[in-house]
Amino acid sequence: MNIPNQITISRILLIPIFMIFLLIDFNWGSLGILGAEVPVSHFIAAIIFIVAAGTDWLDGYYARKYNLVTNMGKFLDPLADKLLITAAFVGLVGLDMFPAWAAVVILSREFAVTGLRLVASGSGEVIAASIWGKWKTVSQIVAAAAVLLHNPVFALAGIPFDLIMIYTAVILTVFSGVDYFIKNKHVLTSAE
Template structure:
């Protein structure tokens, strides 16, 4: 097991600890929750960079990385719903989007196509980390200019979540459409070969005709 993959697995192992810290109310524990959450999010940045630098990009890593991200952010949002910090309907949209994209990735994998993370998806992940951190931290800080920073970031998360999901489905549809066109061309070419052969004169028949004529 290489280092980037180990960091991805470490992010998954952080998830239960973060849930416990978030659901156990207390100012000190909220601080610990934010710290552990940010440490887990940092592994997402490191594993990708290390994998590219070391040439250790693997199919398992590509598949596990978004799963680890979804477990981290979805568990945090669900915990914040339980504490009353995030409206349930917003969490349903965000979590539902993650399940939809995960299902799409599974279908793409079955078709032999790896659906890698897009720039919009990566931006969405950064916004999720910022939103979760701000929502927890600002409960212990005064409002800034009458606005909750966490609420603003949460709406941005929803926007990028929906747009990036649409992008993933569009990428998948284009790939499948391109593959279907390619298969149709191959089938058409394969069907044209027997037709062309059928139109060619039979040499043996031609020879028999020549003999008869003589």
Template sequence: MTTQTQTPILNPPNILTMLRIAAIPLLATLLMSPERSAGFWAAAVFALASITDWLDGYLARRMEIVTVFGKFLDPIADKLIVMAALIMILPFGRVPAWMVLIILGREIIITGLRGIASSEGIVIQASDLGKFKTIFQIVAILGLLLHYDYNWFFGIQHPLLQVNMHNVGMFYLWIATLLTVWSGGDYLFRFMRVIAR
């Protein structure tokens, strides 16, 4: 297996992670406009960035590339793009501020706890709850970015064929918020148990 010291920082997984961070200013710029088209393109950028999140992990495993830089940057990139999307849609009233506070607060607290654990040489693995939380967050944010009614059957105008993407986004955001609290509590419990040893 390729060791951390032998692997250059500029490898395909890390480049994808850096591209995800580079997409944040573009996403923020698009979300400064309340126009429907801007939301659509913002959703497209967010979707592509989310795909790179999966792809960089896949490539890292497939190519057996592990770097300290990649381990640090990948979760930071995930959190930054989620935070950027949620904060930028707050002024348009598309998402409750208290939900954003819970989601962002959890990420800050868990990142801090991970830093403390790492400084002590302790690795606390991410749980499946955290992975499900991320999936629901991504789907929720895509819905909230699209926001408007869409006709999904060849553009035919009929109430039964319309989907309100804001409602879809809020449905998944409720689930994501519950998973955020649950996974945060789970991580805190495991952290306290390991530190107590």
């Protein structure tokens, strides 16, 4: 297994650690971070989440730079992204920090596109991430991080940056999902 795929797997392995700090109240108090009161456990969860999300860029950069792009990587990378995002949004919904409707829309799109990829793989085709899919992922990561950190910086000015990013993530998620299905409709028509 090459280094980019190992980096991707490290992202998957960070998910349970992230969930422990997100969901267990360790009563370690809170931190004042640029206008936001953040429980220490949420701060640690946010750092783990941001590091895990950062590995998405790192594995892709390394794979392209050293020509180590593999079909396994093309499969594992979006899977790791979906697992991380799913864990974050389900955990945040469980803590009543993220709107359930937004999580359902986002996760429904993720399952639908994963299904499309599975159908395509049955005929030997790999559907790589599009630019809209990448922007969708970035918006979801920023939304989750803003919520995890209780809207730092913007809390000082009273700007609901976390809410703005949730809506941005939902819009980009829906748009990119529609884009995948339009560009790859041949996969579904040839599978009949």
